[in-house]
Amino acid sequence: MSGFTLGVALLGGLVLASLVGYNAWISRRNSPRQPAGVGTASLEPVQPREPVFDAEPTLPPVERKPPLDALIDAIAPIAIEGVVTGDAAIAALPPTRRAGSKPFAVEGLNEGTQQWEPPRAGQRYTAFQAGVQLANRTGHLNEIEFSEFVIKAQQFADAINGSPDFPDMLNEVGRGRELDQFAGDHDAQLSITLRAKNAAWSPGYVQQGAARLGFVPGVIPGRLVMPASMAGQPPVLVINFDTQAALAEDPTQSALREFTLSLDVPQVHRSEQPFVRMRDAAIALAASMEGIIADDKGDVIRAEALDLIGSHLEKLYDILEARDLAAGSAQARRLFS
Template structure:
C-alpha cells in the first residue's frame, strides 16, 4: 500500500518533471529561429484589370529578360583594337563560322566586330548581313588585372588565325604601348573601385531563412538562382541589380530550413556596376535601417564594428567624389564601359 510519504514524493517528483519540461519547451521556443508570418489566404480580385508585372532580374544570375540590353561594342578607351582589312565584303555567316571556340584571351574578353554594309554600324557579326571591315579586340584590364605580354601575344595569334580564315589582313598596335595602357587603366580601376558591404546581426533571437526572405521581399528583393542570395532589381530591365543580400547558403539548402538559425545577413553594393541615378547608397542605407528595425538587428561593418550615422555620412560623401571621378574619365558608374572594366 502506498504510504502518504511515497504519494507526496511521487506528486512532488511529477511537479518537478512538469516544471522542467515546461521550462525546456519555453526555452526552446524562446531560442528557436524567428519564422515568417503565415501567408494570407489568397482572395480572388474583384476587378481583374490590374496588370501584374514580374520583377526584373540580373542577367548573369537569373533567367534573361525578354528585352535585354544590347551587347556593348568595343571601345578604344578600354580595348586593344586590331583592324582587319578585307579585299571584299564578307557575309555574316562566314564571319561567324570563323569565330574561335573561346572568346577569351587569358583572363580578358576577346571579341570580333564588323562594319555592317547596310547600317554602317559596328556590331558583332550577324547571319544574313554583310561586312566591309572587321576588327578584333581584347580588353585592356578587368578585376583580374591588366593585360600582360603573354595575353597580348595570344591575342595576336588568335586574331591572325581568324583573319587568315576570312582572307583579311590584320594590323596590330605596338605591344609595349598597349600593355602600358593596360597597366595605367588597371591602376586607375584599383584606385577607384568600391564594393560596400554592411552586416546585419541578430540582437536577440536568430532568424530562419524564411524570416529573412520575407522581410527582404517586402523591400523589393527577389530570389537569385544562387542559394542564400537575393537581389534588388534595377529599375531598368537587363541592368545589374542595385543591391545584393546574402546569408549562409547551407542554411538555405538545409533539409528543414525553418530550423536553420541565422545570426547575420550581408547587404552589398558593387558601386561601379550601378548607375548613380538609382541612388544606390541611399537605398543601401535605408534598406539596412529598415531591416534592422523590422528584424531586431544591429548594423555593423564587415569587421563587426557598429556603423554610426557620422560614418555613413562620410561614406556617402566619398562615393559622390568617386562618381565624379569616374564621370570625368568617361567611365560613369553603371555605364557599359564601367561594367566591363569593373568585372
C-alpha cells in the same frame, strides 16, 4: 494518501510542469525565427528570379551590348575586300573569347545599318575589328595576353581574307597598366553585415523581410538580389547568407546568425541611388528583424558612419564620370569585372 504526501505530489507536479514549460519557452526562444504563416512544414521552393544579363524581354527596356571602345580596349582594324557574310564570320571566330584573363571580341561593320556589332547570321559586313580588354579586376593586359590576342585576330583575318592592323604592343600594355592603376585606386565594393541580437533567423524569415524591400531570390541558393530598373544590368544590391542553410532538407530548422548586404559600386548606375537604398535597407532590416549593423570586423556601424560613407561615394562617382567611366556604364562594368 496523507495530506503531506498529496502536497509533495502536487508540488512535484507543479515543478515538473514548470520545467516543461520553461524548456518549451527556451526551445521557442532559441529556434530560428520563421516567416509569417510558416509553421513546422518545409518552405515551398521558390523559383529564382534574378535578372539574367543580356536577356531580351519586351519590357522593361534592355541595354544593348556596346561596341569595342578604344578607352578600354586594344583594337586592331581588319580591312577586307568586298563583303563578308555573317555566317562566314561566325564560322571563322576562335573557339574561346578570351586572351589569357582578358575578354577578346570581334565585331563587324553591318552593311545595312552601318553599326558595329558582333557577327550575326544573315547579315553582311564591309569591315571588321578585333579587340582585347586592356584591364579588369585580374590586372592589366600583359605581353603574353597581347600576343595571344594577335594570334587569334590574325587567324580570324586569314579565314575571311582580311588584313589586320595591330597597334604597338608596348604602347597598349602601357595603357593597360595605367588603366589598371586608375581602376585599383577607384574601385569600391561595399559590404554590411547584419547580425541577430537574440533569436537566430531561418532562411525563410530573411527572405520574407528582404522581399518587403524589393529583393527577389537569386539563381544561387543563399542569394537575394534587388533588380536594376533596366533589364540586363547587374542587381543594385545583393544579400548573401549561408548556402548550406538555404539547401537544408528542412530550411525552417536552419539557424542564421548573420547575413551580408553588398553593393558593387562601379557596376551600378548612380541614378539608382544604390548607397541610399543600401543604407535604408540595412536600417529597415535591422529594425524589423531585431538585428545590428556591423562591418566585416564585427564593429557596430551607426547611422552617422553610413552617411559619411555616402558622402565619400559621391566624390568617387564624380571621378569616374570625369574619366568617362561612370558607374553602371558599359565601360565601367567591363573594367570593374
